[in-house]
Amino acid sequence: MADAALRLTALAEELLGEPVPVRIRAWDGSESGPPGAPVLVVRNRRALRRLLWKPGELGLARAWVAGELDIEGDLYEALDRMAGLLWERGADAKDTVHPIRDPKVRSAARGLLQLAGPWPPPPPPAEEVRRRTGPLHTRRRDKEAISHHYDVGNDFYELVLGPSMVYSCAYWEDGGSLEDAQRDKLDLVCRKLALKEGDRLLDVGCGWGSMAMHAAREYGAQVTGVTLSTEQAAFARKRIAEEGLTDRIEIRVQDYRDVRDGPYDAISSIGMAEHVGSVRYREYADSLYALLRPGGRLLNHQIARRPEKDESAYHVDEFIDAYVFPDGELAPVGRTVATLEEAGFEARDVESIREHYALTLRRWVANLEKHWDRAVTMTSPGRARVWRLYMAASALSFEHNKIGVNQILVVRPMDGGASRMPLRAREWKASAAD
Known part of the structure; x- marks a missing residue:
């Protein structure tokens, strides 16, 4: 199999045009392609069998997670260079390399079959979520999806996220640390919610308790945090006890749809609504509306995708669905705002912080790479590779405006339409110290 790289390059160019x-x-040590460019390492012919079986x-993704494909050089540059050939081809990417299409494709596919070696293809890596059946976003299915992503070890998340243990977009100033930026994001949320001593705050999707602790410690709020992750809840309770905040914070393993002890003065939902899905989003909005007192505020911090020209053609990202966030779904920000208003909320402010998430993700990738050996030991080589790929690719998606992230502030109006919002609504732009 001498010169496998040259043959592979020629076949790829024939397929891609x-x-x-x-x-x-290639696996035989041969190399081909532009000098000085990042190197795509094909460690094993099994990678080709995976591509032929699942174009x-x-x-x-399966070949990457299994360690059969790798990148040498700048990962971001490599992904950037390959994006136009792979991820940006949309739904037609599957057809582009399908062996039953036009004669040119069939010819190249036969060449790849010769390089790929004996069939059948290997089974998917263990980290892949098995195909799910039944209705989307039932309580049981949501709990299983959350467990897949979050119950992989709190020690692993500490390596990636750092001491803040905040798994959402930070809010940056030039020269600041990740911990400073995450603290500033939590404080921004508290100011937008106008929290004050004694306010009841519901933190939906409370993670490892960082928002709850900041609101209780810095603003004197009484906080209820809900999560579907048992590992997150245990970690949060331990942190809260160590901080002496158990009298102000309650952490529950509970679905937001089962919270019944409203009304709350404010609700924070930070990086949780991406798990709700379009089929349940109105239910999500209705549930949070019912849990707020009149005049209460909801801060909805959520990743958004760009609208499709034909929304019926929208496809969930296969890699993300199979390896990262099972059943996760992004919606355009306009649709999210409209659904919240249909539930009765009044939208008062929408702030895009897209560039902030790119910076955050690059810091998380750097943390993972710095502690790579420990991360592999704590989880598995496949899981660590999943995280490295998805965070790096997501950083580029935010940088190139493929996806965004927005903080949407809405209020439940009082009788007669009063909102209790200040006339200069963006007063939260000033720091708490000011």
């Missing part, structure tokens, strides 16, 4: 933008190193993103 354009030069391969990275250098390729497009999922086949590539």
Whole structure:
């Protein structure tokens, strides 16, 4: 199998119709492609069998997670160079390399079959979520999806997220640390919610308790945090006890749909609504509306995708669905605002912090790479590779405006329409000290 890289490059260019933008190193040690470019390492012919069996993103993801594909050089540059050939081809990417299409594709596919070696393809890596059946976003299915992503070890998350243990977009100033930026984000949320001593705050999707602790410690709020992750809840309770805040914070393993002890003065939902899904989003909005007192505020911090020209053609990302956030779904920000208002809320402010998330993700990737050996030991090589790929690719998606993230502040109006909002609504832009 001498010169496998040269043969692979030629076949890839025949399939794609354009030069391969990275250098390729094959399992036989041969290399081909532009000098000085990042190197796509094909460690094993099994990677080709995965691609032939499952053309497009999922086949590539399986080969990456299994360690059969790797990148040498700048990961971000490599992903950037390959994006136009892979992830940005949309739904047609599956057809582009399907062996039953036009004669050119069939010819290249036969060449890949010769390189790929004996069939059948290997089974998917263990980290892949098995195919799910039944209705989306039932309580049981949501709990299983959350467990897949979050119950992988709190020690692993500490390596990636750092001491703040905040798993959502930070709020940056030039030269600040990740911990400073996460503290500033939590404080921004508290100021937008106008929290004050004794206010009841419901933190939906409370994670490891960082928002709850900040609101209780800095603003004197009485906080109820709910999560579906048992590992998150145990970690949060331990932190809260160590901080001496158990009289102000209650952490529950509970679905937001089962919270019945309203009304609350304010609700924070930070990085949770992406798990709700379009089929349940109105139910989510209705539930939070019912839990707020009139005049109460909801801060909804949520990733958004760009609208499709034909929304019926929207496809969930196969890699993210199979390996990262099962059943997760992004919606355009306009649809989110409209649904919240349909539930009865009044939208008062929408702030895009897209660039902030790119900075946050790059810091998380740096943390993971710095502690790579420990991360692999704590989870598995496959899980660590999943995280590295999804966070790096997500950082680029935010940088290139493929996806965004927004803080949406809404209020439940009082009788007669009063909102209790200040005339200069963006008073939270000033720091708490000011």
